[in-house]
Amino acid sequence: MAGVTTASRMSLGAVASSEALNPVAFGEAITWGNGNGAYWIQGLNGTVGSKYHDLEIWFNSSQQSTWTTWWAFTWATAGQTQQTNAMNQSYYYSGYSSGSSQGTNNGSYAYNYPNGYSSYGHGYCIYLSNFSSSSNIKSWHGRGGYTNGNATSYVTCQQGGGSINLTQPIDSIYIQNGYNNGSSSYQGFTVFGRRPK
Secondary structure (H helix, E strand, C coil), X not given: CCCCCHHHHHHHHHHHCCHHHCCCCCEEEEEXXXXXXXXXXXXXXXXXXXXXXXXXXXXXXXXXCCCEEEEEEEXXXXXXXXXXXXXXXXXXXXXXXXXXXXXXXXXXXXXXXXXXXXHHCEEEEEEEECCCCCCCCEEEEEEEEECCCCCHHHCEEEEEEEEECCCCCEEEEEEEECCCCCCCCCXXXXXXXXXXX
C-alpha cells in the first residue's frame, strides 16, 4: 500500500498482539453424562460458579412408553430436592403431526412438547444468564427439535424462555417428562460454563 512502510506495519502488529487484546475463551465444558428416568444435573454453581456468569446446557430427553408426551425442566438452588413455584416461562412448538401451540406457564416447571420415544427423543439447548448471582433473579432461553426416525411428520421445532424468581445461585436442573422412564442410553447431556468472570 502506497505511503505505508514496513516499520509502520510491524508496530501495529506489536500493538495488536499485546496481552490486553488477546482473546478470552468464551467458556468450557464442565460436566457431561447420561440421565436415567427423570434426572438431576447437580453441583453447577459449586463447580464453576466462581468462574462463570452463565451456563449453557445441551440435553436429550426421552421415554419408553409411547411416541410422544410432554417434557419439562426446573432450575433449583443448592440443597433443593423438589420443585418450587419459581418458574415463569413462555413456550412455543410447531410441527405437522404435533400441531402448534404457544403460551405461558408459571409454576414449578418450564413446559414444552413433544418428548419422544426411546432413541427418538428430542434435543434441547438452554442458555441461563447470571446463574451464579446471589442477588438477582435469573433469565433463560432455549431451543430444540424433535423427530421420529422415518416418521418425518413428527418433526417439531421447540423454543421458549423465561425467568426464575430466585436470588440464590442456581446449582442444579431437573429434567422430566410424562413417563419419567427414559433410558440412560438415550438421555445424554453436556454443561458448559459461559461468560468468564
